[in-house]
Amino acid sequence: MTQTTAKLQNTGQSAEKETIRPFQVNISDAELSDLRRRIEATRMPSKELVADRSQGVQLATMQALANYWTKEYDWRKCEAKLNALPQFTTQIDGVEIHFIHIRSKHENALPLIMSHGWPGSVIELLDTVGPLTDPTAHGGTPDEAFHLVLPSLPGYGFSGEPAELGWDAGRTALAWAELMRRLGYDRYVAQGGDVGALVTDLMGRQRVHGLVGIHLNLLTAVLAVGDQLPKDSEQEKTAAEALATFKQNGFGYFLEMATRPQTIGYSLMDSPLGLAAWMLDHDTDSYYKIARAFVDGKPTGNLTRDQILDNITLYWLTGTGPSTARSYWEDGRALATALASGQAPPPVLVPVGFTTFPGEIWASPLSWVRAVYPDLAYFNEVDKGGHFASWEEPTLFTSELRKAFKSLR
Secondary structure, three states: OHHHHHHHHHHOHHHOOOOOEEEOOOOOHHHHHHHHHHHHOOOOOOOOOOOOOOOOOOHHHHHHHHHHHHHOOOHHHHHHHHHOOOEEEEEEOOEEEEEEEEOOOOOOOEEEEEEOOOOOOHHHHHHHHHHHHOHHHOOOOHHHOEEEEEEOOOOOOOOOOOOOOOOOHHHHHHHHHHHHHHOOOOOEEEEEOOHHHHHHHHHHHHOOOOEEEEEEOOOOOHHHHHHHOOOOOHHHHHHHHHHHHHHHHOOHHHHHHHHOHHHHHHHHHHOHHHHHHHHHOOOHHHHHHHHHHHHOOOOEOOEOHHHHHHHHHHHHHHOOHHHHHHHHHHHHHHHHHHHHHOOOOOOOOOOEEEEEOOEOOOOOOHHHHHHHOOOOOEEEEOOOOEOOHHHHOHHHHHHHHHHHOHHHO
16 A cells, blocks of 8 residues: 555656546447447357356346347437536546536535446446435435535546556545545545445545545455454354355456456457446346346336446446456455555544445445444444445435435534
8 A cells, every 4th residue: 555655646746737627428329330230249148057147147138138228228318417417537647537526506515525336337326416416406405415526437437547557446545535636625525335445445544635534335344354254143144144155156257357357358348248248247136136127127226227228338338348357456466465464454544434235245234344444433224225325226325425424514
């Protein structure tokens, strides 16, 4: 982490133009035609030999997805939705960073930077924009408003692809602090899930300037210290079993991207359905919810067919499958180096809020969260939602952020 800090500081921000430029999405008709052509030309595998997802993404799911993608889905609606929001780019540490920035009309709004993960993007956060920035129009009060910053991780979406090694989550955390400085925020909070949870955690451990609190919905530290966490209560045993199941049967995508991102990158760049299947095969809970949306036409929360394809199509049109995979390679090596050092990471000194969603890959009990964050300031277990919490249940997710950060206003 010290090396990462030095790397960002020594590049010298004075050597970079801190210009913040407006950005609009503009995908050509030719690119969309090529996408449809490639989907229609896909050679499908034969049907799986099991009745569940144990052999991977099921043929019926992919056939339904492909049919909807080519015959009914309209990318232009997503493009218009993105372009209706204030989008910008700025270069930080040699990488062009794309972000959405919405200032609330409420003067005393609390600045908040939220980080997505893989296989997500800013798409999974869009339905929280209204409730967070304009709470009075969504059942809230003016003192619950946030100024909102939604960056695309380096190598994801419309952000640039790192051209050098070293862009792990720790470096991204420092870049986010620089982004908030450029936007004029000297006091702010941060939130993250999945990879975004790791970035947000590291912002707290790096004690970046201006950060006064964080909220997470995935306990990423479990991958490093899972063996040391308590397994006595029924809830702890259930979480431990879920973690063991993930490592034994759901870890394939993680291991491939953390060790051979270039290899899978060829398929992710060449086949839209190959990319889609790779992204769908993330965790059991979200997979079955997505499968029901396409096969049965029964979405769960906001995990609709259109929104799912908005996210997949964004990956395809930006050609970021390989670079997002490389981010796992970077973080895998950073974790290995940290574990080999034998040194405990610096503590998070700002208040930490955590919400456990029941469908998460491992639904972390309070005892696990407290083991990682001894001075936990807020914790809640909600009754619905999974890994893509902000996407699936934006109203519930927004409510949790309002409560978690209430004491910091």
